[in-house]
């Protein structure tokens with residue numbers, strides 16, 4: 359990695375050793391920021407050792423299935439806003455075409471703002487809203503932002519000297535202003551909503567280990583950053599694949615219709631997360647082919663180094679970066695027959711046992727895996743379900759038959775806009 363060697367690991371056994379069995383020797387992600395950038399340094403993704411353990415323990419309760427279930431009505435409402443938005447777009451006879459990623463990004467921005475922070479970001483109704491502007495800016499990959507983020511992940515030691523920061527100045531100020539306002543209002547009103555803001559207030563007021571306000575804001579900022587792009591990207595690829603393969607879409611619609619009819623046509627958390635197993639298969643296959651985070655990383659956190667015996671006599675030195683190229687592994691024919699074929703049957707109850715946990719890692723694994731996995735699945739699946747409840751998805755004129763991936767992006771993204779056609783076709787009348 360530029361100035362220092364890194365170790366690329368592809369063997370499933372070694373991956374297991376590093377991510378799970380010997381986690382204590384590989385606690386941290388590579389990179390980080392410094393004193394000049396506490397929001398970049400102290401967020402859950404980049405924080406190290408003791409601070410990370412403390413934060414992870416405190417933030418985990420927000421992501422339990424009970425908590426997600428209690429938050430589902432807020433998400434359901436944002437799903438309805440998405441449908442209203444589609445309804446208002448100019449229709450052909452009974453269809454609408456849209457740039458899917460753009461619209462789903464507005465959806466996930468509204469979803470995270472509402473579910474995690476209790477804020478009505480209103481991006482779907484007003485794509486010029488401050489939230490929409492800031493979230494887009496966070497991911498705009500200009501040359502300078504590219505250099506800044508590359509340094510934070512690969513050359514953390516120079517970040518202080520060049521005053522490089524993980525979030526843009528604009529993004530940080532907006533996030534700080536918004537979160538502090540919501541926290542103050544919440545404390546004044548004494549109402550509990552059981553969301554992330556309540557957890558941040560508890561962390562602030564904890565007598566034993568009170569946390570700095572910057573540390574609290576940095577958690578909100580990283581949830582936003584880690585949650586909005588990944589989930590909208592995954593849902594976009596899912597809609598693209600089912601537009602391409604109408605048989606898969608038909609099966610999804612049948613499954614969904616049955617689940618809804620059993621529940622008088624009402625969408626519930628259980629339908630989204632438990633009672634649509636084929637949708638789950640489709641989603642896992644989407645994340646196999648398009649893992650939004652294409653590489654997992656760790657650094658050796660054992661000051662004595664880590665011996666690779668019996669695989670090799672190499673001792674991984676302290677702080678050496680470890681890279682696990684999940685995009686390549688998940689598309690490797692050694693592990694997946696005909697790897698570029700979109701085939702949700704790979705994840706059927708009869709076949710799933712053939713897939714090793716360590717060759718399919720879209721959310722990572724072990725103690726440092728994605729904390730927002732359940733939230734991510736819930737919001738992406740809700741968007742897909744809401745759409746399928748009302749529309750059939752088709753390729754539009756000019757939708758590419760093969761996806762070429764963007765080179766200048768941090769996440770797995772299509773090089774060109776994915777525009778799809780949505781034809782009115784209500785599932786339950």
Ligand code: HEM
Nearest residue numbers: 403581584585588589651720721722723726727728730734
């Ligand atoms: C489809 C959606 C998502 C995908 C594919 C995804 C993927 C990932 C991956 C691969 C990692 C690194 C795991 C590792 O190193 O083992 C990660 C970490 C993380 N994700 Fe997600 N993610 C998604 C959604 C979300 C959401 C919705 C949130 C928050 C609301 C979130 C918050 C985080 C955070 C904070 C971390 C760092 C955890 C830590 O270091 O303790 N993610 N995610």
